[in-house]
Amino acid sequence: NIGLHYLSKRLYVTQAARKAEVAEPFKFPPQEVQVTKLPSGLVIASLENYSPASRIGVLVRAGSRYETFDSLGVTHLLRLASGLTTKGASAFRICHGIEAVGGCLSVSTTRETMVYTVDCLRDHIDTVMEYLINVTTAPEFRPWEVSELTPRLKVDIAIAQQSPQIGVIENLHAAAYKNTLSNSLYCPDYMVGKITPDKMHTFVQNNFTSGRMALVGLGVDHAVLKQVGEQFLNIRSGTGTIGSKALFRGGELRSQTGGSLVHAAVVAESAAASSAEATAFGVLQHVLGAGPHIKRGTNSTSRLSQAISKATAQPFDASAFNATYSDTGLFGVYTISQADSARDVSHFHYAVLPLSQTQLKAEYLMSVENSEGLFDAIGTQALSEGTYHSPEAITQRIDAVSSNDVVNAAKKFMSGKKSMACSGNLVNTPFMDEI
Amino acid sequence: MASKTPAATGRLLFTFKKWYYNACGFNKLGLVRDDTVYENTDVKEAIRRLPEPVYNDRMFRIRRALDLSMKHQILPKDQWTKYEEDVHYLQPYLKEVIRERKEKEEWQRK
Numbered sequence: 086n087i088g089l090h091y092l093s094k095r096l097y098v099t100q101a102a103r104k105a106e107v108a109e110p111f112k113f114p115p116q117e118v119q120v121t122k123l124p125s126g127l128v129i130a131s132l133e134n135y136s137p138a139s140r141i142g143v144l145v146r147a148g149s150r151y152e153t154f155d156s157l158g159v160t161h162l163l164r165l166a167s168g169l170t171t172k173g174a175s176a177f178r179i180c181h182g183i184e185a186v187g188g189c190l191s192v193s194t195t196r197e198t199m200v201y202t203v204d205c206l207r208d209h210i211d212t213v214m215e216y217l218i219n220v221t222t223a224p225e226f227r228p229w230e231v232s233e234l235t236p237r238l239k240v241d242i243a244i245a246q247q248s249p250q251i252g253v254i255e256n257l258h259a260a261a262y263k264n265t266l267s268n269s270l271y272c273p274d275y276m277v278g279k280i281t282p283d284k285m286h287t288f289v290q291n292n293f294t295s296g297r298m299a300l301v302g303l304g305v306d307h308a309v310l311k312q313v314g315e316q317f318l319n320i321r322s323g324t325g326t327i328g329s330k331a332l333f334r335g336g337e338l339r340s341q342t343g344g345s346l347v348h349a350a351v352v353a354e355s356a357a358a359s360s361a362e363a364t365a366f367g368v369l370q371h372v373l374g375a376g377p378h379i380k381r382g383t384n385s386t387s388r389l390s391q392a393i394s395k396a397t398a399q400p401f402d403a404s405a406f407n408a409t410y411s412d413t414g415l416f417g418v419y420t421i422s423q424a425d426s427a428r429d430v431s432h433f434h435y436a437v438l439p440l441s442q443t444q445l446k447a448e449y450l451m452s453v454e455n456s457e458g459l460f461d462a463i464g465t466q467a468l469s470e471g472t473y474h475s476p477e478a479i480t481q482r483i484d485a486v487s488s489n490d491v492v493n494a495a496k497k498f499m500s501g502k503k504s505m506a507c508s509g510n511l512v513n514t515p516f517m518d519e520i
Numbered sequence: 521m522a523s524k525t526p527a528a529t530g531r532l533l534f535t536f537k538k539w540y541y542n543a544c545g546f547n548k549l550g551l552v553r554d555d556t557v558y559e560n561t562d563v564k565e566a567i568r569r570l571p572e573p574v575y576n577d578r579m580f581r582i583r584r585a586l587d588l589s590m591k592h593q594i595l596p597k598d599q600w601t602k603y604e605e606d607v608h609y610l611q612p613y614l615k616e617v618i619r620e621r622k623e624k625e626e627w628q629r630k
Contacts, residue, residue, distance in 0.1 A: 175620055181627055229569045 118463060118473045119307045125319040126296030130467040131307045132459070139210055139304035140456055142202040143221045143318070144464045147292035150196050150265035150410075151328050156284045158272025160194050163285060165237050167192045167201060169230045172223035176230060179216050188213045190220070196258070196266055197410055198468060202460070207304055218317045221293065226282035235278050245271050249348045252340060253419070253506050257350045260336040261415060261504035265329055296324040299468040303460055331413045335502035337517040347424055347509035350406055351517070352417025353501030355494070358409040358469060362497075364482050365490035366407055366416050369498075371445045372491065373405035373418070389418060397426040411469055416498050424510035446480050538603045547601035548594040549585035554578075554610035562621065566613035574609055 116133040123129065149160045167190060170176045183190050188205030190213070201221050203213045245251045255269045272280070300314045333354040356362035374389045389403040401422040408415045452458035453476055466473050474482075505517040541547065546556050555578055557563055570578070588594060 175623060177620065177624060177627070227569075228571065 118475070120467060120471070120473050121307070121311055122471050123295070123311075123314055123319075125315075125322045126294070126298075126324065127314050127318055128299040128467045128471050129301075129307070129310050129314045130299065130463050130473055131302040131305050131310050132463065133306065134304055134456075134459075136304045136456065137207055138204055138456075139207045139302065140202060140204040140460050141210070141214060141217060141300070141302045141305060141310075142200055142460060142464060143217060144299045144301060144468045145199045145201075145221070145293050146197060146297035146328075146468060147199045147288070148195050148197040149268040149270050150331065151292050151326070152268045152288070156280065156288060157268060158276040159280055159284055159288045160199065161241065161270065161272040162231070162234060162238060162280050163199065163288070164192045164194050165234045165241070166224065166226065166231065166285065167220050169234075170225050170227055171219035172225060173219040174216060179220070183213055183216055186212050190216065194270060196268070196270065198465070200461075200464060204456075210305060210309075214313060218313065221298075222318060222320045224285075224289065226285045228282050231280075231282050231285070232278075238272055238277055242271055242274070242277070249342070249346070249508055252508050253348045253350050256338040256340060256506035256508065257352060257415070257504065260338040260506050261333055261352065261354075262413075263332040263334045266331045266410060266413070290321065291326040294321040294325040295319045296322065297468075299464060301460060301464040301467055303456055303463075331410065333413060333502070333504070335504045337505045339506075339511055339514070339516075340508040341511050342508050344509055345424055346421055347507060347511060347514050348419075348421050349505065349507035349509075349514060350417060350419045351503055351505045352406060352415040353498045353503050355407070355414035355416035355497065356409070357412045357414060359411070362490070362494060363409050363414065365486050365494040366409070366414065367445050368483065368486050369491050369494045370405040370407040370416070371448070374403065393420070397422070399423045399426045401426065415504075416494070417503070425513050446483050449479055449483070450476055541603040541606070546585070547603075547606075549588050550595050550599060550601060551581055551585050552601055552606050552609075554608055555581055555585075557610065562617045563610070563614060565617045566610055569613045569617070570610070578609075 113135050118130060118132045120128065120130045147160070152159055168176055168179055171179070174182070179190070183203070183205070186205050186209035188203055188209065190201070190203045193200050193202075201217060203217045205213045251271075255271065259267045259269065261267070295318055298318060300310055300318060302310045335354075355366045372388060389405065393401055393403050399422070401420060403418060403420040406415065406417050406419040453462050463473055503517055507514050541553075546553075559567070567575070567578075
């Protein structure tokens with residue numbers, strides 16, 4: 086471990102070696118991601134990237150899709166409850182302990198996973214790891230601490246309601262699915278203050294099991310992680326309650342809020358993340374246009390923008406929307422337009438022109454360049470598939486998508502049962518059956 | 521004095537405690553020992569953390585005792601709190617509050 090110590094002193098030794106020519110500089114060979122699957126079901130993945138700051142996380146397949154009907158919003162509260170007292174450490178100690186070493190504990194939830202991440206300097210891994218394990222395996226949810234979270238919950242919900250995009254995406258999922266994925270990431274208003282510690286405990290018991298967890302580390306030793314995983318993270322073994330399959334129903338939700346803009350999303354069911362079609366949909370998304378490639382640019386190369394600009398002269402924004410989950414996916418178009426041109430924007434035609442897979446490849450490669458993106462990539466792959474595919478493998482997969490695949494994907498979108506959500510000034514926005 | 525066996529000492533201590541409990545007299549008003557503890561900051565925080573049913577019972581007993589003391593009455597003998605039935609409901613919460621306060625003070629000192 087002497088090499089790591091040298092790194093935390095910023096490689097002075099190599100500078101000294103140049104002057105003195107006595108010691109040979111340590112070599113740091115690039116390492117591969119190592120993945121191990123323990124018998125308890127826990128997947129451990131780590132990459133030694135020689136960075137002075139390490140990042141460890143516990144990913145749990147316990148997103149909002151696993152909430153039951155009487156506990157909607159429990160994942161939102163769990164997101165806020167990561168700093169509460171646990172069996173091993175009080176809330177005060179977790180907060181001050183992590184602060185004292187300069188670390189940071191954060192939680193994020195998607196519809197399928199909850200990610201508890203802690204990052205700190207490499208030397209202090211043990212301290213923050215202890216807190217991380219405490220928070221994910223042994224929270225106590227004391228009633229008075231949980232009720233103190235209610236104001237924070239309200240602030241979160243208020244902030245989410247300020248953003249029309251979040252509203253449309255939540256409505257879209259609520260309209261498109263009958264169960265599981267229709268659960269919102271945010272706590273519904275009627276449940277604020279009504280989620281008891283018992284409900285939180287039940288959710289954790291049923292879903293935070295080692296068969297559904299992945300322990301991921303960047304800048305840590307694989308053996309250390311493996312030991313931690315074997316010793317501490319098999320408190321609840323097994324797979325917990327089996328989630329139900331997401332059922333697509335293709336509904337429509339309109340939310341009249343006034344204002345001058347209309348945010349609308351029209352989607353159809355696409356493919357699950359593990360299927361071969363998922364990559365085709367990714368490429369299709371980039372063919373149609375997934376945001377401007379130049380900051381503050383005009384997005385003129387997007388096929389969608391080109392098609393819509395023929396239909397209306399007013400300002401608008403359109404991008405392809407692609408969301409993939411473990412057993413289903415959504416693909417469609419998200420548009421923002423002025424209230425009175427909404428009808429024109431929705432009636433556009435497009436022709437499938439030659440592909441640009443390079444854009445999708447570039448987006449993926451750039452996202453794994455920084456440590457958050459890399460951590461996400463390793464974590465989600467470890468959790469859903471139990472292995473890690475190197476960026477080379479992913480780019481090969483993208484290259485393997487033929488234009489036929491993309492055309493089929495587009496046909497699936499055009500012919501599939503649609504689902505729609507829109508919000509804003511809906512005076513001129515057509516209904517789903519009118520599109 | 522012949523040395524008493526531990527069992528006999530235990531019995532003696534118990535009898536003394538019971539006599540002292542009855543001599544205190546708050547059981548004649550239907551109160552329990554933890555209802556009468558002086559409310560400093562720690563105790564106030566512990567009371568705030570009581571679960572609702574326990575807190576409601578405590579409030580009821582205190583109100584009944586206040587009412588009785590206003591009327592200069594006591595409960596009939598069959599309703600007096602018995603020493604064996606006295607539950608120290610506040611102690612776990614109080615211990616936790618004190619432990620947390622000490623932890624904070626430790627931390628400040630370092």
